[in-house]
Amino acid sequence: MSxxxxxxxxxxxxxLQKALKNILGYKPGYLPYYISAITHRSQTDNxxxxxxxxxxxxxxxxxxxxxxxxxxxxxxxxxxxLTEMRSKIVSRMSLNEIALxxxxxxxxxxxxxxxxxxxxxxxGNALEALVGAIYLDAGFEKTRKFLLKQLIGNHIDIDELEIxxxxxxxxxxxxxxxxxxxxxxxxxxxxxxxxRKVFQVAIEVDGESFITATGYTKKEAGxxxxxxxxxxxxxxxxx
Numbered sequence: 001m002s003x004x005x006x007x008x009x010x011x012x013x014x015x016l017q018k019a020l021k022n023i024l025g026y027k028p029g030y031l032p033y034y035i036s037a038i039t040h041r042s043q044t045d046n047x048x049x050x051x052x053x054x055x056x057x058x059x060x061x062x063x064x065x066x067x068x069x070x071x072x073x074x075x076x077x078x079x080x081x082l083t084e085m086r087s088k089i090v091s092r093m094s095l096n097e098i099a100l101x102x103x104x105x106x107x108x109x110x111x112x113x114x115x116x117x118x119x120x121x122x123x124g125n126a127l128e129a130l131v132g133a134i135y136l137d138a139g140f141e142k143t144r145k146f147l148l149k150q151l152i153g154n155h156i157d158i159d160e161l162e163i164x165x166x167x168x169x170x171x172x173x174x175x176x177x178x179x180x181x182x183x184x185x186x187x188x189x190x191x192x193x194x195x196r197k198v199f200q201v202a203i204e205v206d207g208e209s210f211i212t213a214t215g216y217t218k219k220e221a222g223x224x225x226x227x228x229x230x231x232x233x234x235x236x237x238x239x
Contacts, residue, residue: 019107023130027090029137037129040110040122051129051208058131058239061140062090073158087224088161089152092231096124104130114214115121121235163226172203175233181205185222188212 001019012130016077020034021051023028028034040052066089070082088110100123101103108126133144152158169185176183182205201221211229214220231239 016107017203019103023102023104023150024134024146025137026134026142030192033133033137037133038104038126040120040126042106042111043109051126054132054136055125056132056135057135058128061131061135062095062128062141062147062151066090066152069148071150080220083216084220084223085113085162087227089156090125091227092121094124094229095127098151099123099127099153102127102150105127113196114175121231132148168223168230172226172229175230175239176205181212183209185225187218187221203229217229 013035015135016035016038017028017031037051037054037058039050041052044050047053047064055063063086066086067082070085074082074085104123104126108123110122131143131147134146153190173183184204186204187199188202191198191200198214198216200212200214201218201223203210203225211225211232213221213225213228215224
């Protein structure tokens with residue numbers, strides 16, 4: 001993506017710049033990065049024009065910066081706690097909810113005739129891509145400031161999140177009961193990785209594997225599997 005500087009923008013581009021300034025807290029510099037960030041692949045399969053590559057980049061920064069924030073905020077908490085807190089913040093459902101509160105659904109470009117897309121996580125994915133665009137346009141410190149102020153500061157109550165138990169298992173059992181499905185958590189494997197025991201748990205629905213996840217305890221792996229299952233149910237319209 002060449003970085004040409006345009007002296008003027010179209011009316012549509014100027015409106016996008018204004019909307020982005022309200023979301024980001026600053027005026028974006030190189031607009032083509034941000035246009036790619038809000039362009040879903042349903043608009044174009046060209047990977048240099050849609051947001052899939054930027055989503056990959058943004059996901060890495062969100063994970064590391066949120067991880068650093070939690071590490072400093074909770075100096076006496078163990079790895080399991082930090083991992084669970086980070087998962088609550090950066091999960092697809094959480095990022096999608098934050099993106100909606102930010103108003104990204106108003107600027108994301110996607111096939112609006114596809115009703116399934118509206119119910120998927122494309123807005124959370126666009127938020128990840130937007131973080132990638134911020135990094136390319138403004139650098140690491142601007143990216144870090146955006147995540148700490150706009151994402152965590154404005155849209156996440158970290159103290160409430162700490163004491164709130166998102167019991168994904170209970171929600172999943174409720175879904176299975178409502179749908180008349182038989183559901184079971186099955187431990188597939190126990191192994192030692194980097195000196196720690198790691199568990200792999202699968203969720204089987206009507207005797208077939210539905211989703212798998214890993215964790216440092218069976219409970220953690222089960223909760224992660226349940227969270228992923230709920231995300232899959234939502235994204236595939238299985239509610």
